[in-house]
Amino acid sequence: MAWDHLSINRPHLAYIILGGFTSLFMLVSLFVKEKLYIGEATVATICGVIFGPYAANLFDPNSWGNVDQITLECSRIVLVVQCFAVGVELPKAYMTRHWKSVVYLLIPVMTFGWLVVSVFIWWLIKPLSWLDSLCIAACVTATDPVLASSVVGKGKFAKRIPKHLRDLLSAESGCNDGMAFPFIYLAIYLIHYRPNAGEVFYHWFVFTVLYECVFGAVFGCCVGYAGRRLIKWAEAKNIIDRESFLVFYFTLALFCAGAGSILGKS
Known part of the structure; x- marks a missing residue:
């Protein structure tokens, strides 16, 4: 019993x-x-x-339940928290001082990697077309900030890498998850709208580049700046305790995840 x-x-x-x-x-x-x-x-x-x-x-x-939905939301939370952690850990005004190095890694290097990986996938998996391979390659092109933490975080491996390279890898791994969207949607729109090049360019440039990437970056900057000003104001007025101060950035990351999803900016 x-x-x-x-x-x-x-x-x-x-x-x-x-x-x-x-x-x-x-x-x-x-x-x-x-x-x-x-x-x-x-x-x-x-x-x-x-x-x-x-x-x-x-x-x-x-x-x-819906496995795809569960996987998507769990992955979203893990990535948004890790990307927010990258932003917090970077030196002050890092992106304004080193934006050229980050852009070089995000656009030419990432594009070259995307094309090379797509060729390998196309060669290894015969039933796939090259456009299908481009779509799959875009999913694995971005450097995951969680996996990159073994190199840029703490430990004996990180100590052997110069500080400026660790910061550059952290910044690139935090940015390229969003930068992978133009590659993914370019392949999707090519599959869906071909051979209409005008429709492909319109949907890719307006919805993906301008709305999801550019507007998403501006929205993130506004939220981050507002959060920084608010946390400084609360600390100056002595109205926030230590525990809330430490967890503030985590809750702000969750807010960004929810707001971005509602606005259609993954």
């Missing part, structure tokens, strides 16, 4: 696995990253494969 009191379901197993894995990994994180040369993203992926539906099947995210 004692077993009747147990409440075992899939979400509870997910909590156990998530909490247990995170706790155990924290205990050996330095050894794994600096002795085994394995990043936390790789270890987390292996853990998910082991306990997920294709191995132990202890929990199945596919049964939780």
Whole structure:
């Protein structure tokens, strides 16, 4: 009869696995990253494969609802928080002083990488057309700020990289997630509207470049500037406590994620 009191379901197993894995990994994180040369993203992926539906099947995210929507929103939160962290960690006025280096990495280097990767995908996966390969390549062209943290963050690997290169990689990894949208939508519009070049250019330039990228950047700058002024004002008036001060940027990142999604600026 004692077993009747147990409440075992899939979400509870997910909590156990998530909490247990995170706790155990924290205990050996330095050894794994600096002795085994394995990043936390790789270890987390292996853990998910082991306990997920294709191995132990202890929990199945596919049964939780719309898998695409869940994946999209989880990825959105992780990326927006990490990108916000990059902005906070960069030196003051970094983008105004080093914008040429960042632009060089974002436009010519990123475009070249996109084209090269698309050719490899087209060559390896025969059923795909080159336009399909361009669309897939755009998804993997951007440098993920989470994965880049192993190089630009703390640890012995980061110490061997000059400070100016770490800052440049951080800035580039934070910016290029948004810069990947022109590549993705250019391929999508070419697939959807070809051979009408006018429709392709109109939708790509107006909706993607001007609205999502340019307006999105301006919106982000306005929110960041307003947040900085407000936090300084609150600190000067001594009306904000230490805990709220530390978590303010995280909540502001969530606000940006929600506002950007509502406005159609991913």
